[in-house]
Amino acid sequence: MTDQNEPQLTRIQQINRERILEGALTAFSANGFRGATIDQIAEAAGLSKPNVLYYFGSKDEIHKTLLTALLDMWLAPMLNLNPDGDPLDEVLRYVRTKLHMSRDFPRESRLFAYEILQGAPHLSEILGGRLRLLVEDAVGILAGWIGSGRLASVDPHHLIFSIWALTQHYADFEVQVRAVLGPGHDPFAEAEIYLENMFRRMLEV
Amino acid sequence: MTDQNEPQLTRIQQINRERILEGALTAFSANGFRGATIDQIAEAAGLSKPNVLYYFGSKDEIHKTLLTALLDMWLAPMLNLNPDGDPLDEVLRYVRTKLHMSRDFPRESRLFAYEILQGAPHLSEILGGRLRLLVEDAVGILAGWIGSGRLASVDPHHLIFSIWALTQHYADFEVQVRAVLGPGHDPFAEAEIYLENMFRRMLEV
DNA sequence: AGAATTATTGACCATACGGTCAGGATCAGG
DNA sequence: CCTGATCCTGACCGTATGGTCAATAATTCT
Structure with a gap:
């Protein structure tokens, strides 16, 4: 417990x-x-x-504790790519999960955004270490799917970057998104439809 | 001069x-x-x-002057969508131009990223005002293309958001991108290929 | 050249902020 | 209920920082 x-x-x-x-x-x-x-x-x-x-x-210790405590939670969805699942479904599920995290945990998204913008002073070794290894695992799975012709041929690293960029954008730049859309819009609901369509069309063989 | x-x-x-x-x-x-x-x-x-x-x-005045002075430069590429051009070419050109701006003006990208993350205290009226109008113009052009069947049917607002998110990500999160890719990569060159392919597949009718 | 305007700076001020500390309050275990 | 450990706080400190100002230097204009 x-x-x-x-x-x-x-x-x-x-x-x-x-x-x-x-x-x-x-x-x-x-x-x-x-x-x-x-x-x-x-x-x-x-x-x-x-x-x-x-x-x-110290203030620094609070910040560092926060970052490391939340990093796992933040990266968890990437671990759930199932090599034996349907490739497109797996990617779309990842996109959807990540978008929901932006919607439900925007503070966490912004916390990391600030840290990376700053040059990642507290996370630099993690970025090139554990994060990189996690990404390599995911890249391996994606590359496998692409190699077996079950997913369109795209650069797996940049596929992951694009998922991060697109989903986190709705949390980090929420004020801009809402200002541009004006009232009467549900950014996250619209984004879910848009992103599913986008990745589906890009990745379908 | x-x-x-x-x-x-x-x-x-x-x-x-x-x-x-x-x-x-x-x-x-x-x-x-x-x-x-x-x-x-x-x-x-x-x-x-x-x-x-x-x-x-004051410090505030410097900041405000910077933001407003750079805003036009930052938004300029969106004005160049030519309604009479080939839709896909026009969008891809916008994507490419925006990506080049991230590559060549990363400081400007981060400046705006900080401001929006902060809640846009200095830009809020612009976001819902001039920026929104600019976006509406672009949305109108895109909607026209979609309506005449020359571009795949996607939400034009979110198409624009996705272009911003994907291109600015390479500037704002550059340290993460480089750390994850490791040495021997040219993030921007790879991104250019990846993004062209992505938007082409998504938007081709 | 000389007056008037513009540019520059060292010294200074007030406040905000991260952090410390001695001492008191509270709590857990016997 | 006593005692030791844990918890809490008012008061305080040193520094960083945004900003001021009077005095001086440089520039411009006639």
């Missing part, structure tokens, strides 16, 4: 660390690392500033 | 304002508005901090 990580956490520690990370997610995703203040985080978490620093030694 | 805006600018004013905006573009695009300091801008511009403030009253 509850996490049992290396250090034993008291009940209060669990609750308050969770509240701090939750508040920090809101603050960082709205203003970026530099733009968010510990006071904001403390306020959002309902704690005093020194109390926040009691649980996390 | 030289701009002749409302207020007469001396030779030195022209030079120094230009240097400040250039330095500010570097600073803002690297660290975001809050992350960039006037000292950084001054250093990049080769001026002292008070001297920077002599030309622009």
